[in-house]
Amino acid sequence: MKIDTDAAGDELDLIKVYVWVMVAVTVVACGVVWYMNGRVEETRKRIEYARKSLVPFAEAKQEIVSMLNVYTANKEDEARLQPLTWFSRVWQRKGINDQSVRPGRWLEKYNSKGNFDENFIELKFNNKSPLTREQIGGFCHEVERASTRLRLIELKLRRAGRKDSYEDDAWSGSVTVGYRKARIRGE
Secondary structure, eight states: OOOOHHHHHHHHHHHHHHHHHHHHHHHHHHHHHHHHHHHHHHHHHHHHHHHHHHHHHHHHHHHHHHHHHHHHHHTHHHHHHOHHHHHHHHHHHTTOOGGGEEEOOOEEEEETTTTEEEEEEEEEEOSSSOBOHHHHHHHHHHHHHHOSSOEEEEEEEEEOSOTTOOSOOOEEEEEEEEEEEEOOTTO
């Protein structure tokens, strides 16, 4: 039997090429697996870092939710839209008669000296049904306690009744309640 040497050499060359290609593919596959394994570890580290970073965000979320709950409980929109309802609840909690206090309406003005907008409402204490200083002070304190934004801007008091009765603790006048907002340039 005669062996053709040229054909056997071609087959050996083809097998050698196949083996080298498979070795190259194996090396490339191992490199890809090694690279991806490194990326997976890097991704795991980033995920762990992100989870640790979420703790301050969760705390901030709780603070924001509690602030929103306070705002909802205060019903400050009601104080703005329905002042008689909101303020009457405040003075009734302090035991003040409904005829003693008359709320006005909300006003807005610009204070050029301080460069701020002022939103306010004036509540008048009736001269015919005067209050004691303790009642007025308790009412003013309750307004500020019941709201996170509303503050006393001005308090004007005068003795009610006769001018010569200094022993009577009867006062009338007005209190201005509201809030201020700084004016930003360009508004």
